[in-house]
Amino acid sequence: MTATTNTARLMPDIASQADADNAGPLDWVGMDEIAVPIRIADADGVLVQSPARVAAHVNLNQAEARGIHMSRLYLHVDQHLSREPLSPCSLRRLLRDFLESHADLSDRARISVRFDHMVRRPALASDNSGWKTYPVVINASMHDGAFAFELETEILYSSTCPCSAALARQLIQEQFANDFADDRPIDRAAVLEWLGSESGICATPHSQRSSARVRVRLGNGFEFPIIDLIDLIEGALQTPVQTAVKREDEQAFALLNGQNLMFCEDAARRMRNALDHDERIVDFWVRASHLESLHPHDAVAYATKGIDGGFVA
Structure with missing residues (x-):
């Protein structure tokens, strides 16, 4: 087998060479x-x-x-x-x-x-x-x-x-006024049922x-x-x-x-x-x-x- 010598080579280092035209x-x-x-x-x-x-x-x-x-x-x-x-x-x-x-x-x-x-x-x-x-x-x-x-x-x-929430509350109030007329007595059970219905939440923010x-x-x-x-x-x-x-x-x-x-x-x-x-x-x-x-x-x-x-x- 022929022995080989691992000799370090001198490699070019371009980065070390200044570029006077583009210095800064x-x-x-x-x-x-x-x-x-x-x-x-x-x-x-x-x-x-x-x-x-x-x-x-x-x-x-x-x-x-x-x-x-x-x-x-x-x-x-x-x-x-x-x-x-x-x-x-x-x-x-x-x-x-x-x-x-x-x-x-x-x-x-x-x-x-x-x-x-x-x-x-x-x-x-x-x-x-x-x-x-x-x-x-x-x-x-x-x-x-x-x-x-x-x-x-x-x-x-x-x-x-918050603005959308206020507008939604206004629409819910108006819906309540429509569904529960002034001349009718308010029934608690009916109101609770209404609040749990889609009519009760007619608008969402x-x-x-x-x-x-x-x-x-x-x-x-x-x-x-x-x-x-x-x-x-x-x-x-x-x-x-x-x-x-x-x-x-x-x-x-x-x-x-x-x-x-x-x-x-x-x-x-x-x-x-x-x-x-x-x-x-x-x-x-x-x-x-x-x-x-x-x-x-x-x-x-x-x-x-x-x-x-x-x-x-």
């Missing part, structure tokens, strides 16, 4: 849609693995440099997220490695991690439960040693229009599936309060969509909708008030979108805390 710094350079599994603690502290999509970037502040080291970003993402659970500390270390591996090119780094977080939710009235999926985005950045991170999610809920998109900036020293944030928003809105639904659950949901009539403006204010009282949240941005059943366009409202020129609507 760039705000961000990196990779999007990196597929990687992440592990994150659930409400009980149990680590849950989820498929994620990651965007990793650094700035390019050396005008004459042709490009960054893309492979270094990818390898750092793979090594860090495979080795340890996702947390503010792990992201801080990852961003620090981005910058150390690009010390001659960059002084800012950022990462975005997108995944679906599944939570088992009990039914409103029955003994059943089911799974709900919440899309989550975690953004982190580092500049001049300062680390910042944000948490974003979207929550689906039901909204019943319109309601629709709605979306609450929430982005919060968290203070240092806190973990990712994903479930706490979801619970906070669902508690403020009171009508989150359900999973397992029996008749008693549907009736309970109808009651919640009737007790929580809201325009998109009302929903945005409810969320703002809830977030304003959470000490972990430094800044926030919320959008309430009511996907109207009355017309083909959406009704939307935005609210922010806007600390030091932070999030803008």
Whole structure:
């Protein structure tokens, strides 16, 4: 057998060659849609693995440099997220490695991690439960040693229009006046029967599936309060969509909708008030979108805390 020598070859490195005609710094350079599994603690502290999509970037502040080291970003993402659970500390270390591996090119780094977080939710009235999926985005950045991170999610809920409810009540009153003349004595049993008939509910307010998109900036020293944030928003809105639904659950949901009539403006204010009282949240941005059943366009409202020129609507 003939022995062969495995000699390292000198391969061309085009990226190291300057392009004087196209020189200049760039705000961000990196990779999007990196597929990687992440592990994150659930409400009980149990680590849950989820498929994620990651965007990793650094700035390019050396005008004459042709490009960054893309492979270094990818390898750092793979090594860090495979080795340890996702947390503010792990992201801080990852961003620090981005910058150390690009010390001659960059002084800012950022990462975005997108995944679906599944939570088992009990039914409103029955003994059943089911799974709900919440899309989550975690953004982190580092500049001049300062680390910042944000948490974003979207929550689906039901909204019943207060104006439509008032108009429906007016029609029900008019129907009652027609069915029970002034010169006739009111019989309680007849009224109860009427209320349970289609004549008694001759009009219903319109309601629709709605979306609450929430982005919060968290203070240092806190973990990712994903479930706490979801619970906070669902508690403020009171009508989150359900999973397992029996008749008693549907009736309970109808009651919640009737007790929580809201325009998109009302929903945005409810969320703002809830977030304003959470000490972990430094800044926030919320959008309430009511996907109207009355017309083909959406009704939307935005609210922010806007600390030091932070999030803008």
